[in-house]
Amino acid sequence: MRFIGHRGMPAVFPENTALGLRRAADRCDWVEFDVRRCGSGEPVVVHDERLDRVLGLDRPVAETPLDEIRARYVDDSDQRVPTLPETVVAVPEGTTVNVELKTSGVTEQVVETADAVGNETVVSSFSATILREVNEVSALPLAPIVADADAWDDALALAVEVGAEYVHPHYDLVFASxxxxxxxxxxxxxVNAWTLRSPEPYDRLSEVGVDGVFVDDPAYAGR
Structure with missing residues (x-):
């Protein structure tokens, strides 16, 4: 089973930072991080729509220019929010990169960055529109993300439509059915299931035959 370092292992390191992703690559087969378009247009690595939680800044990412985002540190650490190119450079060659694309508007930048590095790059998203956009301009491996049981059939249909190689369900969907x-x-x-935040689900996921698992700390899966 492959192990995917979710957001640079936030149980151990500041999330979605170059440090966390480098360390995740030491212990995982893939690393995963989130990409959004910031107010000045650059793709930045942030999970939430707003910057309150990680930077203590009461503003949406989409309305905040890069220089303001870079003026603060993530979770009171010494790490700043990286841009997409900075993030990919931090990941050792040979480690697969999973870009979870949160917003439209940076598709071409994601594809250009992926083409410029030696890492295999997978693009995942909850958004069918985003996955279709990526599929129109590149042959990058794709993965619909699904959290809702009612959306499972649609996610599989979308995966077939865009020629995806993976589907990423929440592990509860796998356990339920x-x-x-x-x-x-x-x-x-x-099938790559997300996200382990304790050791208990790992054995069950292995038993049902998933191909990979997202982890906040590889120790949850015995690594």
Missing amino acids: PERVDDAHDRGLE
């Missing part, structure tokens, strides 16, 4: 893993495999999709 383990046959979903077989459904995905029957369509040629590998």
Whole structure:
């Protein structure tokens, strides 16, 4: 089973930072991080729509220029919010990069950055529109993300439509209906389940045959 360092392992390091992603690459097969368009147009690595939680700044990412974002530190650490190119450079070659694309408007920058590095790059998203946009301009591997049981069939249909290689369900969906893993495999999709925040679910995920698991700390899965 592959291990995917979710947001640069926020149980151990400041989330979505170059430091966390470098360390995640030491212990995981893939690293995953979130990308949004900031107010001055650059793709930055931030999970939330707003900057309150990680920077203590009461503003949306989309309305905040890069210089203001870079003026603060993540979670009172010595790490700043990186841009997409800075993040990819921090990941050792040979480690697969999973970009969770949160917003439109940076598709071409994501594709250009992926083409410029040696790492395999997977683009995942909750948004069907975003995955279709990426599929129109590149051959990057894609992965619909799904959290809602009612959206499972639509996620599989979208995956087939855009030629995705993966589907990323919340692990509760897998536990509730383990046959979903077989459904995905029957369509040629590998299943990466998210996100372990304690050790307990790991053995169950292994038993139902998922191909990969997102972890906040690889120790949750015995690494």
